[in-house]
Amino acid sequence: xxxxxxxxxxxxxxxxxxxxxxxxxxxxxxxxxxxxxxxxxxxxxxxxxxxxxxxxxxxxxxxxxxxxxxxxxxxxxxxxxxxxxxxxxxxxxxxxxxxxxxxxxxxxxxxxxxxxxxxxxxxxxxxxxxxxxxxxxxxxxxxxxxxxxxxxxxxxxxxxxxxxxxxxxxxxxxxxxxxxxxxxxxxxxxxxxxxxxxxxxxxxxxxxxxxxxxxxxxxxxxxxxxxxxxxxxxxxxxxxxxxxxxxxxxxxxxxxxxxxxxxxxxxxxxxxxxxxxxxxxxxxxxxxxxxxxxxxxxxxxx
Amino acid sequence: xxxxxxxxxxxxxxxxxxxxxxxxxxxxxxxxxxxxxxxxxxxxxxxxxxxxxxxxxxxxxxxxxxxxxxxxxxxxxxxxxxxxxxxxxxxxxxxxxxxxxxxxxxxxxxxxxxxxxxxxxxxxxxxxxxxxxxxxxxxxxxxxxxxxxxxxxxxxxxxxxxxxxxxxxxxxxxxxxxxxxxxxxxxxxxxxxxxxxxxxxxxxxxxxxxxxxxxxxxxxxxxxxxxxxxxxxxxxxxxxxxxxxxxxxxxxxxxxxxxxxxxxxxxxxxxxxxxxxxxxxxxxxxxxxxxxxxxxxxxxxxxxxxxxxxxxxxxxxxxxxxxxxxxxxxxxxxxxxxxxxxxxxxxxxxxxxxxxxxxxxxxxxxxxxxxxxxxxxxxxxxxxxxxxxxxxxxxxxxxx
Ligand code: FES
Numbered sequence: 001x002x003x004x005x006x007x008x009x010x011x012x013x014x015x016x017x018x019x020x021x022x023x024x025x026x027x028x029x030x031x032x033x034x035x036x037x038x039x040x041x042x043x044x045x046x047x048x049x050x051x052x053x054x055x056x057x058x059x060x061x062x063x064x065x066x067x068x069x070x071x072x073x074x075x076x077x078x079x080x081x082x083x084x085x086x087x088x089x090x091x092x093x094x095x096x097x098x099x100x101x102x103x104x105x106x107x108x109x110x111x112x113x114x115x116x117x118x119x120x121x122x123x124x125x126x127x128x129x130x131x132x133x134x135x136x137x138x139x140x141x142x143x144x145x146x147x148x149x150x151x152x153x154x155x156x157x158x159x160x161x162x163x164x165x166x167x168x169x170x171x172x173x174x175x176x177x178x179x180x181x182x183x184x185x186x187x188x189x190x191x192x193x194x195x196x197x198x199x200x201x202x203x204x205x206x207x208x209x210x211x212x213x214x215x216x217x218x219x220x221x222x223x224x225x226x227x228x229x230x231x232x233x234x235x236x237x238x239x240x241x242x243x244x245x246x247x248x249x250x251x252x253x254x255x256x257x258x259x260x261x262x263x264x265x266x267x268x269x270x271x272x273x274x275x276x277x278x279x280x281x282x283x284x285x286x287x288x289x290x291x292x293x294x295x296x297x298x299x300x301x302x
Numbered sequence: 303x304x305x306x307x308x309x310x311x312x313x314x315x316x317x318x319x320x321x322x323x324x325x326x327x328x329x330x331x332x333x334x335x336x337x338x339x340x341x342x343x344x345x346x347x348x349x350x351x352x353x354x355x356x357x358x359x360x361x362x363x364x365x366x367x368x369x370x371x372x373x374x375x376x377x378x379x380x381x382x383x384x385x386x387x388x389x390x391x392x393x394x395x396x397x398x399x400x401x402x403x404x405x406x407x408x409x410x411x412x413x414x415x416x417x418x419x420x421x422x423x424x425x426x427x428x429x430x431x432x433x434x435x436x437x438x439x440x441x442x443x444x445x446x447x448x449x450x451x452x453x454x455x456x457x458x459x460x461x462x463x464x465x466x467x468x469x470x471x472x473x474x475x476x477x478x479x480x481x482x483x484x485x486x487x488x489x490x491x492x493x494x495x496x497x498x499x500x501x502x503x504x505x506x507x508x509x510x511x512x513x514x515x516x517x518x519x520x521x522x523x524x525x526x527x528x529x530x531x532x533x534x535x536x537x538x539x540x541x542x543x544x545x546x547x548x549x550x551x552x553x554x555x556x557x558x559x560x561x562x563x564x565x566x567x568x569x570x571x572x573x574x575x576x577x578x579x580x581x582x583x584x585x586x587x588x589x590x591x592x593x594x595x596x597x598x599x600x601x602x603x604x605x606x607x608x609x610x611x612x613x614x615x616x617x618x619x620x621x622x623x624x625x626x627x628x629x630x631x632x633x634x635x636x637x638x639x640x641x642x643x644x645x646x647x648x649x650x651x652x653x654x655x656x657x658x659x660x661x662x663x664x665x666x667x668x669x670x671x672x673x674x675x676x677x678x679x680x681x682x683x684x685x686x687x688x689x690x691x692x693x694x695x696x697x698x699x700x701x702x
Contacts (some may be wrong), residue, residue, distance in 0.1 A: 013617065018682070019682075035685070045685070067607050068608075068610050068687055069609055069613050070628075171633065176634050
């Protein structure tokens with residue numbers, strides 16, 4: 001028996017906003033519908049949104065779900081979350097928001113929350129008349145999991161959005177790998193690639209999402225201040241990105257311009273990622289503190 | 303913990319009979335001697351184990367010396383398969399079915415990686431085997447045919463003796479996983495074609511952690527667990543004495559109750575099944591309606607998903623089980639129902655009710671009373687309403 005939160009059970013036994021929204025003759029109101037999943041896969045959701053045309057506001061949301069307890073609760077949660085939002089605001093709702101609203105879902109059921117987010121996206125794209133082929137880049141990628149019809153673009157997206165680090169997690173989130181299992185090795189490769197890409201992102205300030213810290217002239221720093229600043233940059237700018245990819249970095253020592261760090265988790269596991277990270281972290285510290293900084297990765301002592 | 307539930311999941315496990323508990327208790331407290339010991343204290347325990355062996359042998363229509371106590375059904379299946387292969391190292395072919403328990407299927411899959419060829423016999427829509435397919439697969443290279451007596455999910459009974467006759471013609475060893483059949487249908491190993499047979503205690507009102515592997519006298523056997531000389535060297539390890547005593551008592555009670563309990567269970571099962579089929583549209587029984595265990599019914603409810611049904615049943619204190627993916631750790635629905643080629647509309651919404659001699663009429667009536675509403679509530683929520691639904695038609699199946 002799965003461990004469900006009280007909120008999941010409450011919304012399962014007493015679902016809110018279940019049903020359809022009929023096309024309406026009301027002026028300035030339109031109904032948007034999004035369908036995802038399939039009976040073959042065992043989960044399907046049809047989401048209906050009643051939209052106020054001039055304000056883009058979601059006046060009402062209803063769902064029809066084929067699926068298990070968490071699929072029904074996730075659908076119900078989704079409708080509660082988006083009511084009252086504008087379509088743009090609704091587009092920012094993620095599967096994490098759905099899971100959080102429910103007080104969490106069993107890991108193996110996270111795909112139910114992903115289905116909710118996808119149905120929302122599908123409804124809004126349909127409403128806006130955006131061709132699915134153009135927008136649904138999930139269908140553009142190479143098919144990785146033939147059992148569940150999942151492409152590499154979709155896998156990459158959930159890895160990034162949910163900071164997934166193992167193939168098992170990918171299976172929990174999008175089902176890929178949960179059938180015959182023959183795609184699991186490819187999923188592992190995709191995870192590594194995504195991790196490599198995000199490590200490189202740290203090294204490319206132009207494309208970086210992290211806010212730029214204030215620069216302090218290195219010449220005015222005392223040793224203590226310098227160490228504190230290195231620690232600050234590592235904590236605020238480097239670690240979040242690494243943590244998101246299942247890795248971590250710890251400041252080990254500072255000798256003049258030599259900064260020694262311990263790489264952990266996914267970051268410490270292979271030699272090429274160690275090299276990438278050394279370069280990435282070094283670039284960040286040089287940018288923030290001093291061009292003469294050299295980063296060295298030290299082996300952890302057991 | 304919920305105690306007073308309506309328990310209709312007896313193919314998963316059963317309640318330990320109070321008489322069984324009573325029989326085993328002294329062996330957990332006062333009589334703790336090791337049956338292998340030379341002293342009287344151990345000796346009396348040894349005698350009790352001997353009696354349990356006789357009780358189990360009687361249930362199977364076997365000889366005491368053909369009974370090996372194991373820890374569970376899985377161990378019995380594993381031991382039988384390995385023993386059969388070790389005894390005939392020159393043969394490299396195994397025949398089994400697509401609908402076996404994982405205790406057989408996963409061993410076969412592992413053996414494939416070790417150079418064995420495995421034929422997985424298919425089943426038809428009723429879950430039955432095609433004996434011609436079996437015949438065509440048998441060769442002089444076939445070391446082992448391992449086929450279950452009755453399926454745990456649908457209750458479908460395979461024609462074991464007919465299969466056995468064919469297997470014998472080719473000189474292969476015939477193992478039968480009878481975990482679901484023992485105590486539900488009469489067995490007599492004396493007149494049987496079966497060489498080895500697995501059973502498990504907790505499916506017949508004994509506790510978990512004890513089982514039996516029957517090995518016909520004369521069948522060459524290589525042990526799976528090696529150590530001391532317990533079980534005449536065929537299964538080493540100090541005996542689970544309380545479990546064995548319990549199993550002996552449970553076997554004795556099964557013999558006592560078999561005929562009348564089977565009749566009662568069949569009647570109640572049919573009543574449940576008929577009521578559901580009449581009161582609820584768009585549902586059907588999965589499996590062979592005639593060649594089936596008397597205590598099992600597996601019903602597919604179209605357009606809704608099994609785990610959701612189970613949870614609603616649970617709210618009413620009713621325990622059943624589902625072949626849907628979402629109720630299990632896996633993401634794929636039951637391999638048994640898939641092998642039967644059931645349509646997806648049925649596959650995900652299948653529920654198994656399995657009865658036992660404790661099941662009452664009032665309990666069955668309670669299930670009948672709540673089912674229509676549960677199914678209706680979930681169908682109201684479902685986007686799929688009938689097979690003609692546009693969306694259902696438009697589904698390009700992502701699956702094979
Ligand atoms: S191809 Fe992905 S699980 Fe089978």
